[in-house]
Amino acid sequence: MRARNLAVVLGEIRDAGPLTRAALAERTGLTKTTVSKLVSDLLDAGVVAENGAVRDGERGRPGVAVRLSGHRVATLGLEINVDYLAVCVVDLTLSVRLRRTKAAGNRDSRPERILAELRSLAESALMEAEAAGLRVAGAALAVPGPVEHGLLRNAPHLGWRDVRVTDLLDLPLEAAGPEARNFQAGNSEAAGFEAVGFEAVGFEAGNFEADNEANLAALGELWFGSGARDFLYVSGEIGIGAGLVVDGSVFRGTYGLAGELGHVVVAPDGPACRCGGRGCLEVYAGQDALLGEVGSIPELVARLEAGDPAALGACDTAGRALGLALTSAVHLLDPGMVVLGGVFAPLFPWLEGPARETLSARLGQMRRTPPRLAVSAIGADAAILGAAGLVIQRVFADPARALGL
Amino acid sequence: MRARNLAVVLGEIRDAGPLTRAALAERTGLTKTTVSKLVSDLLDAGVVAENGAVRDGERGRPGVAVRLSGHRVATLGLEINVDYLAVCVVDLTLSVRLRRTKAAGNRDSRPERILAELRSLAESALMEAEAAGLRVAGAALAVPGPVEHGLLRNAPHLGWRDVRVTDLLDLPLEAAGPEARNFQAGNSEAAGFEAVGFEAVGFEAGNFEADNEANLAALGELWFGSGARDFLYVSGEIGIGAGLVVDGSVFRGTYGLAGELGHVVVAPDGPACRCGGRGCLEVYAGQDALLGEVGSIPELVARLEAGDPAALGACDTAGRALGLALTSAVHLLDPGMVVLGGVFAPLFPWLEGPARETLSARLGQMRRTPPRLAVSAIGADAAILGAAGLVIQRVFADPARALGL
Numbered sequence: 001m002r003a004r005n006l007a008v009v010l011g012e013i014r015d016a017g018p019l020t021r022a023a024l025a026e027r028t029g030l031t032k033t034t035v036s037k038l039v040s041d042l043l044d045a046g047v048v049a050e051n052g053a054v055r056d057g058e059r060g061r062p063g064v065a066v067r068l069s070g071h072r073v074a075t076l077g078l079e080i081n082v083d084y085l086a087v088c089v090v091d092l093t094l095s096v097r098l099r100r101t102k103a104a105g106n107r108d109s110r111p112e113r114i115l116a117e118l119r120s121l122a123e124s125a126l127m128e129a130e131a132a133g134l135r136v137a138g139a140a141l142a143v144p145g146p147v148e149h150g151l152l153r154n155a156p157h158l159g160w161r162d163v164r165v166t167d168l169l170d171l172p173l174e175a176a177g178p179e180a181r182n183f184q185a186g187n188s189e190a191a192g193f194e195a196v197g198f199e200a201v202g203f204e205a206g207n208f209e210a211d212n213e214a215n216l217a218a219l220g221e222l223w224f225g226s227g228a229r230d231f232l233y234v235s236g237e238i239g240i241g242a243g244l245v246v247d248g249s250v251f252r253g254t255y256g257l258a259g260e261l262g263h264v265v266v267a268p269d270g271p272a273c274r275c276g277g278r279g280c281l282e283v284y285a286g287q288d289a290l291l292g293e294v295g296s297i298p299e300l301v302a303r304l305e306a307g308d309p310a311a312l313g314a315c316d317t318a319g320r321a322l323g324l325a326l327t328s329a330v331h332l333l334d335p336g337m338v339v340l341g342g343v344f345a346p347l348f349p350w351l352e353g354p355a356r357e358t359l360s361a362r363l364g365q366m367r368r369t370p371p372r373l374a375v376s377a378i379g380a381d382a383a384i385l386g387a388a389g390l391v392i393q394r395v396f397a398d399p400a401r402a403l404g405l
Numbered sequence: 406m407r408a409r410n411l412a413v414v415l416g417e418i419r420d421a422g423p424l425t426r427a428a429l430a431e432r433t434g435l436t437k438t439t440v441s442k443l444v445s446d447l448l449d450a451g452v453v454a455e456n457g458a459v460r461d462g463e464r465g466r467p468g469v470a471v472r473l474s475g476h477r478v479a480t481l482g483l484e485i486n487v488d489y490l491a492v493c494v495v496d497l498t499l500s501v502r503l504r505r506t507k508a509a510g511n512r513d514s515r516p517e518r519i520l521a522e523l524r525s526l527a528e529s530a531l532m533e534a535e536a537a538g539l540r541v542a543g544a545a546l547a548v549p550g551p552v553e554h555g556l557l558r559n560a561p562h563l564g565w566r567d568v569r570v571t572d573l574l575d576l577p578l579e580a581a582g583p584e585a586r587n588f589q590a591g592n593s594e595a596a597g598f599e600a601v602g603f604e605a606v607g608f609e610a611g612n613f614e615a616d617n618e619a620n621l622a623a624l625g626e627l628w629f630g631s632g633a634r635d636f637l638y639v640s641g642e643i644g645i646g647a648g649l650v651v652d653g654s655v656f657r658g659t660y661g662l663a664g665e666l667g668h669v670v671v672a673p674d675g676p677a678c679r680c681g682g683r684g685c686l687e688v689y690a691g692q693d694a695l696l697g698e699v700g701s702i703p704e705l706v707a708r709l710e711a712g713d714p715a716a717l718g719a720c721d722t723a724g725r726a727l728g729l730a731l732t733s734a735v736h737l738l739d740p741g742m743v744v745l746g747g748v749f750a751p752l753f754p755w756l757e758g759p760a761r762e763t764l765s766a767r768l769g770q771m772r773r774t775p776p777r778l779a780v781s782a783i784g785a786d787a788a789i790l791g792a793a794g795l796v797i798q799r800v801f802a803d804p805a806r807a808l809g810l
Contacts, residue, residue, distance in 0.1 A: 146771070146772075153771070153772065153773070154770050154771055154772075156770070161770070230659045242737075246658065246659055247659075251656065252739070253651065253738055253739025253740070254635045254651055254652075254739050254740055254741040255739055255741075256739070257739040257771075257772065258737060258738055258739035259737060259739075260736035260737065260771060261736070261737065263732075263733075263736045263769075263771060264733040264736055264737065265670075265671075265729055265732055265733050265767065266670075266673065267673060268671065268672060268729055273769070275769040275770060275771050276767075276768075276769020276770045276771070277732065277766075277767040277768065277769045277771075278767065324670055324673055325733075327668075327670055327682065328668075328669040328670050328730075328733045328737070329737055331665035331666070331668045331669055332647075332663060332664060332665065332666065332669065332733070332734055332737050332738055333658055333663055333737055333738070334657070334658025334659050334660055334661070334662040334663035334664075335658070335659055336659040336660075361682075362670065362681075362682040362683065363681075363682065364668075364678070364680040364681020364682045365559055365561070365566070365680055365681045366551070366558070366559055366662075366665060366668060366680050366681070366682075367558070367559075367662065368558070
């Protein structure tokens, strides 16, 4: 009951704060005594802060209002991409406090080595967060493939199959509890990681969870993007994934494996795909197909701007293939709109036309209008932001459990 | 509060009955007085019945147990298919009390005429139900196309676009209330329909709702089929639709238009489809493609059993196309299993092999195993059963509102 009331009070402060204790009691139906005790616990944990005296409604009595605080509790977002590792720290007010990306050659790599590199990147992020007075309440990891119960099923471009990413990252996670809350500043560099820790969020896989980067990128778009609550986020990377958001929630399917847009069949007799199938969207519109002999996405954009016929042709092929795959996806998933992210974001001006044209021609009369195609404003950061945001969502859902209150 | 308690008590009786009033009080945390009053109202409405004296637990005191009754409250399921109209009456215990199918040529038809025929079919069903002492608490209608806010968007095989099916059926619906509950038996045939009415369920569109037949057939499979709670129900008719059930709920997408498996692209340069697209699954595996020159599904089955090469070839083509479309659908929707229904049910022995083979070969390494393919045991009745079952679900969710209690 206390845990639920704590979540209710924190939710009101987030959604409608700053609020006085009296206003909180009125909104929640809880007694003022109960509210005061809960607010006191939230203040101690640094989740909320006092705002100074404000006038409380019309009666004119001054009161101290409480608002969400970004100064103490934060979460960690992590990503293993085929050609980079990334990390970010986001505070409870959804401000991005830190963001680091490290180029890496992760194709056909050994999981142990990559996870050790990621851990090292996470450690320095945690130390920086600690130095800024932040307490990291939990972490989530984005990986380029479907995750079932903490097991990365298949990431064809990494060459990983059935890798237990949550265990292998081997983070020194502590159980929630009063000990975990005594944040020890001033540790030595070596001990710092353990001391800061990934304190206790107590989710399925302890205080740490992993998911397909497309699902997390969709959440990133939801919480840090345009504000839309119904869309299919299409993540264009070396692989192509998608995350469907319906009324603010990600649709995950039965086993959490939904949204594999990259392996929708575009041409039944097309070239072999790394997944084992043929003619998948990825073969025509994945980063490798888009780049061809070109070295990088910025270089490709430069060539497109200069009117290079090979570059324009690659985008035309990719855009049409995308339109075809989206036709099937729109029929099956019924998204509110389609948001193109990842490497599709900088290439949007060249992909949009052929994709839209194909989609409109093929969707035919089944709908009044095809869903709108839009470009993601958060681009390559969507997955780490969504990962950090997911842990923040867990904190709001059950602050008592997530923060050991 | 009373409405919620009524639903809680009725739910306990359904899930764990027969139960004494004392056992109900213990299970729900309500007082015995409250339980007795609620049970009395449920008895008056005929929703539950008394079971005679039973022993109440270990104390050995005999008590009168209450169980769900199938004798009074029932619901109506209706279907407009391209070549038939159908109706069923199902009681609260999910027993099918009546089922009627009427062959009809509904291709490129006028909605008004078909809806008048359906109304006439519904009227005789209601009179039969009345004669059996049943009170019909509401109705749902299955149509072969996506429905948005009571509007059938597009049923290409009927030739209907943007038809307001809920209004056009023009049922004499009454508001919930004591008058509506005084079931008048013995009316003349002409007045019978109005008197029995579609008494007051008070949903979005009054006491009557409509949905895509594939969604309702999926619910039919859920409530009257194998007992599985995670599956993609594939409805093979003249059109092909699908309804995804995840943990017992239908996934409907953003606008309720999800699951249009029949228009997943199987061959980008394939023949034109009635939807306006090209190479859709329906072109290869819809009833028209399966039948060719053959007059009916039973005749096709006879030819298949006799080894007719044209019939076998048609099923092989359809099965492979189905496997291709299901590859994309499994990647996007992540179903627990795939259940083939409608005309695919009698043809399952000939479709299963090529569909399974295609699906297994193409799904590749993305999953440990492809989802299981199974045949629906309820075949062509799935949609009307699901429609009637949906209204029963509404009754259990809010008996006070649905029955005017």
